[in-house]
Amino acid sequence: MKLPDFIKKKPKEQSETPDHKHDWELLAKTFVEPKPINFPNNLELTQLSMTGMTTFLFQCTECKEFKKEEVQGLETTTLDNLIDKVNVSGPEYVLKDGQTYILMRYTKQENLPVR
Numbered sequence: 001m002k003l004p005d006f007i008k009k010k011p012k013e014q015s016e017t018p019d020h021k022h023d024w025e026l027l028a029k030t031f032v033e034p035k036p037i038n039f040p041n042n043l044e045l046t047q048l049s050m051t052g053m054t055t056f057l058f059q060c061t062e063c064k065e066f067k068k069e070e071v072q073g074l075e076t077t078t079l080d081n082l083i084d085k086v087n088v089s090g091p092e093y094v095l096k097d098g099q100t101y102i103l104m105r106y107t108k109q110e111n112l113p114v115r
Contacts, residue, residue: 024058024067031055031074048072 034052039045052074058067082103086092091104 020062022060022065022067023062025061026056027059028057029054033074 031054032048032052035049037046037049039049051072054071054074056069056071058069059065060067082092082094086103086105091102094101094103
């Protein structure tokens with residue numbers, strides 16, 4: 001199967017002295033959560049499965065060049081992920097040991113005037 005021309009990687013033409021200092025803006029952040037799986041023939045995969053990995057995608061605001069960085073471990077916790085879900089879609093229900101827990105945003109009630 002032949003790849004379309006716009007997908008093929010083209011060699012970058014890099015000058016030794018850039019025209020500007022890059023101003024990197026974070027575009028996306030993805031992560032692979034740790035899963036305690038043992039890969040006996042691959043130590044690198046075993047370590048990745050234990051620590052997880054976070055990938056950051058940056059773009060220069062001036063020249064629009066992209067930069068990707070991968071780091072082991074997670075920047076966010078499971079609680080952070082649940083809070084993000086609450087902010088997007090409302091209350092989250094968690095079932096644990098036969099008990100149901102609700103995680104939702106607290107809104108402070110304003111004092112209503114009394115007549």
